[in-house]
Amino acid sequence: MTATLTYNVRQGNDSYLPSYATSQDATTVFNRLHEWLAARDRAETLRARSYSELDDTFLDCRENDWDGYGALPVETGAYYRARSLMSALLDKFPAPAVGGSPHGSITLEWMTGQRRRVMISIGEDERIAFAAVFGEETVQGVASLIRDAPREITALLSRLFYKG
């Protein structure tokens, strides 16, 4: 007897046809599927935390002088751009820490050590300021966000997480 298990990835709903399978293989498949679903749920929770941090940052930083030192307010356009870029980057990289920049932008920051950090700043226009430190080396510049995550940013993050 074989187990019949269906999972519709596209619609995102989990549906199992009743199975009366009792073989060891069927049990293994059943357990693996449950492990995978649990892992997927945990992954979604991690994403939810990042979006929640982004939302909180926007709410905290949308007034003039939100830091007490004269910061510019984060505009709604910056929030949506940051959300879109973060969504694209979360497919490939760990969740960033989200913050507000006194320039009126949203910042995303990743770090693997005190002197291994990447920070990007997303404002209302399509240009993204970025900076990184890798030990004594410093990298900085401006990239364009047209549709996909800019190559300069993904290259820096790949270096941070996957290269020495």
Add this chain to the structure above:
Amino acid sequence: MSSARPVSDQEMLARYVLSGSWLYKDGRERPLKPNAWLPHPRIELSVFRTDGWHESNVVEQGERVASEREDKHRRKMLHEGREYPEEKTTFRYLGRGEILAREVRSCGLDVLPKEPPPCHADIVQWPPLTGNRKHDESAQMAYALKLAACCSFIPALP
């Protein structure tokens, strides 16, 4: 030009934290974000020279800074005709980033006295503004990342 004595390498400098947005929320050991070290709208960064101060004086100064900002903010909100309940507080002293003047200088910046108020100083020599806002911001972020790497954070007592 301030007449205060020059800032020596061994001096401790405090950057007062008034907004929770400057702190990581994931419980990490060093919770101060590099955002705390970004200068704007001036291209100097405001710090206090706390060497030789008793801890209670450092905290008092932080609370004074927060209180001044809060009063200014409250007046502004009320002036704009917006509601600002008596019990509401936007700025409070949450702690401070601490960094040695030597570390600031090793990052390529400098510290100069800037009084009043007493014992106030500015972190200076940030890259000159080019008129290109994003380029300026990326250059400042590079320095902020370096400062964040060598600072510590002293939280306010609950």
